[in-house]
Amino acid sequence: MSETLLTIENLQVRYGGIEAVKGVSFDVHEGEIVTLIGANGAGKSSTLRSIAGLEKPSGGKITFRGDNLTGRDPTSIVKKGITLVPEGRRIFADLTVLENLKVGAYLRNDDISNDIQWVYELFPRLKERSWQLGGTLSGGEQQMLAVGRALMSRPKLMMMDEPSLGLAPLIVKDIFSIIKEINRQGVTILLIEQNANMALKTADTGYVMETGRITMSGTGAELLSNEGVKAAYLGN
Amino acid sequence: MSLFQTWLPYLLAGISVGGQYALIAIGYTMVYGILRLINFAHGDVFMAAGLIMVYLSTALPLWIAIPLTLALTVALGFLIERAAYKPLRSAPRMSVMISAIGVSYLIQNCALYFTGGLAKVYPPIPWISDTVEVFGAITKRVTLITPILSLFLVVALVLFIKKTKVGIAMRAVARDFEASQLMGIKINSVISATFVIGSLLAGVGSLLYFSNYASVTPTSGGMPGLKCFVAAVFGGIGSIPGAVIGAFIIGICENVIKGLGWTTFSDAFTFALLIVILLVKPTGLFGEKSTDKV
Numbered sequence: 001m002s003e004t005l006l007t008i009e010n011l012q013v014r015y016g017g018i019e020a021v022k023g024v025s026f027d028v029h030e031g032e033i034v035t036l037i038g039a040n041g042a043g044k045s046s047t048l049r050s051i052a053g054l055e056k057p058s059g060g061k062i063t064f065r066g067d068n069l070t071g072r073d074p075t076s077i078v079k080k081g082i083t084l085v086p087e088g089r090r091i092f093a094d095l096t097v098l099e100n101l102k103v104g105a106y107l108r109n110d111d112i113s114n115d116i117q118w119v120y121e122l123f124p125r126l127k128e129r130s131w132q133l134g135g136t137l138s139g140g141e142q143q144m145l146a147v148g149r150a151l152m153s154r155p156k157l158m159m160m161d162e163p164s165l166g167l168a169p170l171i172v173k174d175i176f177s178i179i180k181e182i183n184r185q186g187v188t189i190l191l192i193e194q195n196a197n198m199a200l201k202t203a204d205t206g207y208v209m210e211t212g213r214i215t216m217s218g219t220g221a222e223l224l225s226n227e228g229v230k231a232a233y234l235g236n
Numbered sequence: 237m238s239l240f241q242t243w244l245p246y247l248l249a250g251i252s253v254g255g256q257y258a259l260i261a262i263g264y265t266m267v268y269g270i271l272r273l274i275n276f277a278h279g280d281v282f283m284a285a286g287l288i289m290v291y292l293s294t295a296l297p298l299w300i301a302i303p304l305t306l307a308l309t310v311a312l313g314f315l316i317e318r319a320a321y322k323p324l325r326s327a328p329r330m331s332v333m334i335s336a337i338g339v340s341y342l343i344q345n346c347a348l349y350f351t352g353g354l355a356k357v358y359p360p361i362p363w364i365s366d367t368v369e370v371f372g373a374i375t376k377r378v379t380l381i382t383p384i385l386s387l388f389l390v391v392a393l394v395l396f397i398k399k400t401k402v403g404i405a406m407r408a409v410a411r412d413f414e415a416s417q418l419m420g421i422k423i424n425s426v427i428s429a430t431f432v433i434g435s436l437l438a439g440v441g442s443l444l445y446f447s448n449y450a451s452v453t454p455t456s457g458g459m460p461g462l463k464c465f466v467a468a469v470f471g472g473i474g475s476i477p478g479a480v481i482g483a484f485i486i487g488i489c490e491n492v493i494k495g496l497g498w499t500t501f502s503d504a505f506t507f508a509l510l511i512v513i514l515l516v517k518p519t520g521l522f523g524e525k526s527t528d529k530v
Contacts, residue, residue, distance in 0.1 A: 053417075054418070074417040075422050093411060099407075103404055103405065104419055106405060
């Protein structure tokens with residue numbers, strides 16, 4: 001098995017008195033696509049947000065390539081090579097497409113023109129709309145821009161929070177095929193989804209989260225054929 | 237005397253005052269753009285810059301006093317943000333606004349303490365304060381320099397925000413704190429940079445303004461501060477070109493009204509304008525474009 005990139009041990013996240021994540025542990029190996037699936041409020045987003053440094057975990061440990069990242073600020077986590085494509089895309093609406101990509105490379109001081117080319121090759125639609133304001137793009141294009149912007153930091157691990165949210169099924173298919181392509185080019189992916197079918201088909205490893213805990217794990221294919229998962233998340 | 241010669245002094249004064257207002261209004265509009273906060277202390281930072289200059293110029297030669305005044309003004313703006321606004325970053329907006337009002341009164345009362353409530357005579361700056369004759373109209377040279385210097389600074393600022401990495405980061409932070417953090421942007425540094433720029437421009441504005449008015453009192457920041465706030469709202473708060481155009485319009489209108497002999501109403505005009513804008517076009521001339529897409 002390949003090297004472990006990210007290790008989450010007994011992670012806990014609290015909002016006031018509410019415990020959103022109640023001791024979650026899992027590993028992400030280099031080169032994998034890993035997915036966390038589960039219903040609303042299962043604690044998936046909170047898990048990703050605390051890895052990205054947006055929430056301070058109340059307990060547990062986050063280790064990335066041997067470094068302890070628990071409770072570090074988002075800037076140093078981006079520097080380490082982790083990026084998060086946030087839920088709802090959150091592109092900068094009054095920046096142009098190109099400026100959005102440049103902001104994605106904010107912490108880099110080297111030449112970024114090759115990476116802009118790379119993102120434009122992955123998403124030719126963005127190249128056509130390079131000078132348009134981010135806010136004028138369609139939902140699918142905004143998702144592409146959010147992914148492209150995240151890639152501009154040259155991450156080792158890209159986390160994605162519900163990339164299929166609010167997108168037409170055809171576009172969701174496109175997005176997932178591009179996720180696979182990005183993974184093939186060497187970026188490890190950790191994604192959370194409510195669209196369990198699509199996520200499990202794409203993922204090497206899957207975890208099922210329920211009310212703040214991981215209740216099941218396995219390869220994508222195993223979980224897809226699991227009766228419990230089928231009943232709860234696949235709607236058949 | 238021709239009509240041109242009658243009106244020229246008022247027009248010149250209007251453009252000049254407009255330039256001074258523009259420099260102050262930018263501070264309001266930039267801080268609002270990024271924090272959604274009306275920084276009520278901004279007018280008082282402008283007044284404080286005036287007093288700092290008065291005190292420094294008594295002890296130091298002008299070529300040291302002027303840059304030092306600007307540096308201290310910047311430091312004041314930076315400290316206000318760190319002490320009074322940063323701790324309230326996740327508090328409701330109303331709390332931050334009350335904090336801003338508190339800072340405003342604090343600065344005014346400190347100024348009252350130091351000056352004893354007396355008007356302090358602003359030092360004349362050689363060359364800038366000299367009188368010159370333009371097409372038969374007598375005016376101070378500062379009147380001519382102000383609009384040129386203001387426009388130069390505004391263009392430089394707009395280019396900075398359009399083209400540089402920090403400028404793009406400022407626009408990103410103004411849009412979305414959390415997404416900016418995910419890009420690795422340190423939002424506190426960007427917010428500090430905004431206050432530094434706003435205070436620097438207010439400092440330059442105060443040099444030009446007080447050279448024209450000759451004395452500084454603890455409440456000197458009040459009226460110009462309010463008018464520049466109106467200018468920023470008029471232009472569409474959050475927009476820099478808007479604030480500049482709003483400032484020039486208000487400066488020119490005020491002086492034209494004075495020229496018509498209605499000096500008493502020149503301030504009233506500014507605030508009547510505010511009411512009309514809020515009723516007719518609350519987002520101002522260049523108000524925030526809503527490119528939101530759900």
